[in-house]
Amino acid sequence: MTGTEDLHARVALTWLAEPGTRSVHRLVDRLGPVATLQLLLDGGAPDETLRAAVAARLPAGDPRAVAAEAVALTDRLGARIVSPADDEWPVALGDLARLVLPGASRKVDRETAPPLCLWVRGGWPLAEVLDRSVAVVGARAATGYGVHVATELGYGLADREWTVVSGGAFGIDAAAHRGALNAGGVTVAVLACGVDRPYPMGNSALFDRIAETGLLISEWLPGAEPLRPRFLIRNRVIAAGTRGSVLVEAAARSGAAQTMHRAVALRRPAMVVPGPVTSALSVGAHELLREYRDARLVTGLAHVLEEVGRIGSDLAPPARGEERxxxxxxxxxxxxxxxxxxxxxxxxxxxxxxxxxxxxxxxxxxxxxxxxxxxxxxxxxxxxxxxxxxxxxx
Amino acid sequence: MTGTEDLHARVALTWLAEPGTRSVHRLVDRLGPVATLQLLLDGGAPDETLRAAVAARLPAGDPRAVAAEAVALTDRLGARIVSPADDEWPVALGDLARLVLPGASRKVDRETAPPLCLWVRGGWPLAEVLDRSVAVVGARAATGYGVHVATELGYGLADREWTVVSGGAFGIDAAAHRGALNAGGVTVAVLACGVDRPYPMGNSALFDRIAETGLLISEWLPGAEPLRPRFLIRNRVIAAGTRGSVLVEAAARSGAAQTMHRAVALRRPAMVVPGPVTSALSVGAHELLREYRDARLVTGLAHVLEEVGRIGSDLAPPARGEERxxxxxxxxxxxxxxxxxxxxxxxxxxxxxxxxxxxxxxxxxxxxxxxxxxxxxxxxxxxxxxxxxxxxxx
The missing domain is CATH 1.10.10.10 (Winged helix-like DNA-binding domain superfamily/Winged helix DNA-binding domain)
Incomplete structure (x- = not known):
């Protein structure tokens, strides 16, 4: 019963305050989700911002009723909610609790706590699938070059039994997912909206294939809309849930580059594929390589495996035949x-x-x-x- | 008289042992060129390798006569010989005396002493021209992309009154020289053969234009042939004579990449323009960026100026008009x-x-x-x- 009550409280808290809110995560850590929910409902939020956020949301419904409805809807969708109490919870997300982004001035750069729970659609155990995973992210308005490189990478990683994680967007994300699917591998789309309505609609067929053979995941309740800031909030989960992130194409100041900042701050390999300097879609990639000494230039699968691979399984195969x-x-x-x-x-x-x-x-x-x-x-x-x-x- | 005698001895020594030979440079440093020449002619070279090299060359002529002939020929060509005694000697080349390439196993990587003298064709004082210079080097078999980037860089640098230094080869080198010429700027071709017969012949028209408005320089005697190892020996002069080097395109293990190794070892900015990972002509560039933490990714003129520019003159211009x-x-x-x-x-x-x-x-x-x-x-x-x-x- 406590498990259910806990889970409902996590869902309610996710609805009350946007995922990633540090003060909520700290309270849950200290008091547990049930007491935290009660505290917030009693107006006892420890800071004015959170108190205001809760107060702003309450008129929209009773959090406990919203949570019960979301749990029931999740069931009807054939999806599930995974929380830290579950075996399939990816413990790597816990690293977000210690994530500090240098010079963070925007909310999205400060409120980077781990998700309270995750919605999952698809048959695989989440932790197992993410244990050996690489994120491939990049521009929506990708060029033919970028799509080619991302598809090849997605294919190659899946072919070597790595899970390909991305955000389900047009362009590079979709190319990476498709490459993995073409290799018969597992791919995970981390959504910035409810798993019942993956965005963008134009990728529906792709999402259906991913749900069948891989996973759709989200930290938002079913029905949640893909609001613009949510994509940036979501990016920390892509960075933290994987062994490393690869950026394929990005314009200046792109959301995909922001995923890489998180990867760098989390000390995960942050890999960047360069491109022609004559392309506006290479600007963000090259900026990252210039600004972050820890960002690693990669030109293909072999370099990516070298960064994320475990010694003995993913290094270049030893020479065969007559060679010494x-x-x-x-x-x-x-x-x-x-x-x-x-x-x-x-x-x-x-x-x-x-x-x-x-x-x-x-x-x-x-x-x-x-x-x-x-x-x-x-x-x-x-x-x-x-x-x-x-x-x-x- | 001593000046002439010194110069003749330097020419003779250049002919006797390939430029860059450390033991010769050390002897000249200690004894002066005249005494060094005498010592070598007396069979007194301090090491077996040098003794053997001198012995191998002597049957081809009397070094003093060869030198006198080379000096006369240089005059007839309207060229000149510049030595460390001259005002226009580029003192930056002295850094080569301390150049140590990590793990040097090949001769060309060990014998990297400064030139004993340089042949110069063109009207500008050498030191002045090189004082504010950037090397732009790369593949001979360049792609349209590389040629475009190198031409733009050559133009932009010359337009900002930087001298563009390169090796006069087909492809990237020629594009950089042409870009500089098109901007009405000064460009210097550092040759691996005599200044009377710049190689390759196919670039003759280009060399003529360079000689008219810029400089052709070489550490080899007039008539010297462009032997293969000489290109690699020459590269150290390109790296040491400039404020920094930019690599535009290079296949794996290219000679241009070798110039960059020297720039890194000399602590000059070693800049690399990335390219599409799908191009074989980007492999060498990306290798450099991966292997050398000190190699700097640049995407165009602004980045290059940021690396080599002096504060106050080459930074981006301050905002104008209404902007604060x-x-x-x-x-x-x-x-x-x-x-x-x-x-x-x-x-x-x-x-x-x-x-x-x-x-x-x-x-x-x-x-x-x-x-x-x-x-x-x-x-x-x-x-x-x-x-x-x-x-x-x-």
């Missing part, structure tokens, strides 16, 4: 290998200094050398791999 | 201004921390704020600009 492992090493990798001490262990930093290679590069190349069986990782650093000693020489 | 200066501030600049203390001075680092903006960004934006007259630079940091005190209130 060392044949595939590029200059840096070869240099690092040559710089390894013949015996004993060396730290990545020390090795990088010795080889005169940036530490970041050294770490990547060491992972490659390890994958190729040329180097062994020890507790205190790296060592050249030795042939197995024969028995009796232990 | 603060109208033109972007988010970061506005935020930094708001974060300035009302009175007193703050360091760029402290201000960056206060505003939550990267220090690099803060420095750029502070330069802008200074240009706009909103902020004043002091010995110990930055302060808000105050209205001039009226007389009598000193």
């Amino acid at each position: 492992p060392t044949d595939v090493l590029d200059d840096d990798a070869a240099l690092l290998r040559e710089s390894m001490p013949r015996r004993g262990v060396i730290s990545a930093d020390a090795l990088a200094a010795r080889a005169g290679v940036p530490v970041r590069t050294a770490l990547r190349k060491l992972a490659l050398l390890e994958e190729l069986g040329l180097v062994t990782r020890r507790d205190d650093g790296y060592a050249l791999t030795r042939p197995q000693p024969s028995h009796g020489h232990a | 200066p603060t109208d033109v501030l972007d988010d970061d600049a506005a935020l930094l201004r708001e974060s300035m203390p009302r009175r007193g001075v703050i360091s760029a680092d402290a201000l960056a921390a206060r505003a939550g903006v990267p220090v690099r960004t803060a420095l750029r934006k502070l330069a802008l704020l200074e240009e706009l007259g909103l902020v004043t630079r002091r010995d110990d940091g930055y302060a808000l600009t105050r209205p001039q005190p009226s007389h009598g209130h000193a």
Whole structure:
């Protein structure tokens, strides 16, 4: 019963104050959703802004009745509500509780708390699907170039069994979803409105396919309208729910670029595909690469996998056939290998200094050398791999 | 007389050992060119490699006679030889004496000493022309996109009275030179062969125009052939002789990318124009941006000027007409201004921390704020600009 009551309170709170509101999230953390709801209904919101927001919403209905209706409607839609109490809750969203955006002056940049609950349409367990996921986002008014790149990326990621997450918009978002669907993979559209009325209508057929084979998710109640600010509020969920985000095309000051700011602040890989400087749809992408030292230029699937992949499963496959492992090493990798001490262990930093290679590069190349069986990782650093000693020489 | 003797010895040494040879440069530094020449002719080269190189060259002629002939030929060509003793010697090339390329394993990456002298065709004083210069380099097999970008950059730089330096090759190099010529500006082609026979022949008309209004320069004797390794040896002069280098298009592992490695190692701005990831001619550019944290993505003239420009002359022009200066501030600049203390001075680092903006960004934006007259630079940091005190209130 408490579970149901909790869930209803979360829904009511989501309706009372826009998702992401920090003060609500803090109260829920401290008091639980039921007591928080009661406190707000009693006019006890801890700050004037929240008190005003609640007061403004109350004339529209009784929050508890609205919540009960939303829960019933969710059932009728064949959808479900997932809350932090559920096994399928994506714990990565908890990182939003600590998200601080430098110099945040706008509301959407300050109110970035985790969702209180999520609506889900589709058969997959949410946490499992997002555990191995990459966001691909970009401009609605994408060019043929951007659509091509996003489709390829969506396809490639899905083909390697990564979930492709995007916002369901026209242009890059739709291309990424479609690429994943074409590969027979799983794709998730994170909506800025109710899961019963995915926006834009023009993508209805796409949303139907996503709901069948992937997931439609939202932090808004069924029936909620796709109001403009909601797209920006929603973007933090795309950034936090995935292992990393890729921006394909964006005009200056775009919403997609804003997703990337969140990814950077969350210390998720923020990857950007460059484009022709002659295109207005590349301006936002290049701005990001210029302004954020942590934004990473990627040109395709291999680079994306390198950023988000786990060592051993998503690195470039080792060489086959007649090739020796060392044949595939590029200059840096070869240099690092040559710089390894013949015996004993060396730290990545020390090795990088010795080889005169940036530490970041050294770490990547060491992972490659390890994958190729040329180097062994020890507790205190790296060592050249030795042939197995024969028995009796232990 | 010593001046002439010195110069002849430098020419002879240039002929005896390929330009850039470190051991020769060190000897000249210590003993002067005349004594160095004598030492080498006596078989006294300090290392086996140099001894072998000298021995290999000697059967082709008497170095002193070759030098006398080259000097005479240079005169007949209407060209001149510039050495470190001359006023027009570009002192920036001296930085090559300290250039160390990390992990250099190839000869061309180790033998990067300054030229002993330079051949010059054209009317401008070399040092003056290079003092305010930017290199624009890239692929020979450039695409229409690259040619467009390089031409625009060459034009824009020349139009802002920057010298455009490149290598005279087909593709990007030629486009950059042409852009500068079209703007009526000065452009310099750094050749990998004698200034009497600029390579490639297909660019003859271009070289003629450059010689008339700009400069053709080379560290090789007249008549010297454009051997393949010479292009790579030459690249260090392009990187060291300019304020910064811009790469426009490059395939993987290109010679132009190698120029950029030198620019990075010399701590000159190494700027890279991105392109479509679907183009093979963008691979080298994107590789550089991925591998070098110090390589800077630029999308056009404004970004290049921001990197190489001197504060006060090459920043974006301040707002005109009805606009208030603060109208033109972007988010970061506005935020930094708001974060300035009302009175007193703050360091760029402290201000960056206060505003939550990267220090690099803060420095750029502070330069802008200074240009706009909103902020004043002091010995110990930055302060808000105050209205001039009226007389009598000193």
